[in-house]
Amino acid sequence: MVDYYFIFKSLAYLNSFLLTIYGIFSLIFIYTCKNKILKLIALYLLCSSFFDLTVLFFKDFFLKSLLPLIAYRTSELLIIGYLINRYWLKSKIAWILISSSFCYLMYDLLTYQSKGMLNYEAHAQTVAIVLLIGLIITNLLKQLNSSNEYNFTHQMLNMVFLAYFSINLIYTVIQNFIINQSFTNKSFVIFYSSYALLHITYYFALAFILFKNKNKVVSYN
Helix, strand or coil: CHHHHHHHHHHHHHHHHHHHHHHHHHHHHHHHCCCHHHHHHHHHHHHHHHHHHHHHHCHHHHCCCCHHHHHHHHHHHHHHHHHHHHHHHCCHHHHHHHHHHHHHHHHHHHHHHHHCHHHCCCHHHHHHHHHHHHHHHHHHHHHHHCCCCCCHHHHHHHHHHHHHHHHHHHHHHHHHHCCCCCCCHHHHHHHHHHHHHHHHHHHHHHHHHHHHCCCCCCCCC
């Protein structure tokens, strides 16, 4: 794997470097921006940066633990789910679904060690991602059927979320099927390098949206 692994490692470090910059920018953004929706996006980027750096600096420990991954998916569900439902959908049913998915993730967090990492299947994470996709699609349909004019920035956020979580769902499902399967050096690099590129693109898109709107007041519709 030495011949190919440096490609994935380089992309992973690039993602960490960019996330560190986004995290610093987001921290400043949280204290200077008055728009609550954009503040949540900045908080999300800050959390992503924190979890990424935590894994980077404590790599040996987290190679034996799924704690950061499940914790990150939980924070992702709560932040993005809250954003979509609090400011756009405003549905009581959605709150129930988000709460149920949160409980499932907590159950996963408390029980994954009893199954062992090699036997772990990310069903709770898959459910959380599917739920977020469902909320995003529902919100987009609501926008199409509404007479209100929705802000372009909000539409872009929804499209970025939809693209990322839809592709991420494919990766999550694939990883469930390849547990305990052997990888060739090249297939390992192709799979996880493309996964790293997905995250680099996703976080860049969110940071770009924040940067473009740093001096604008965006409505909550």
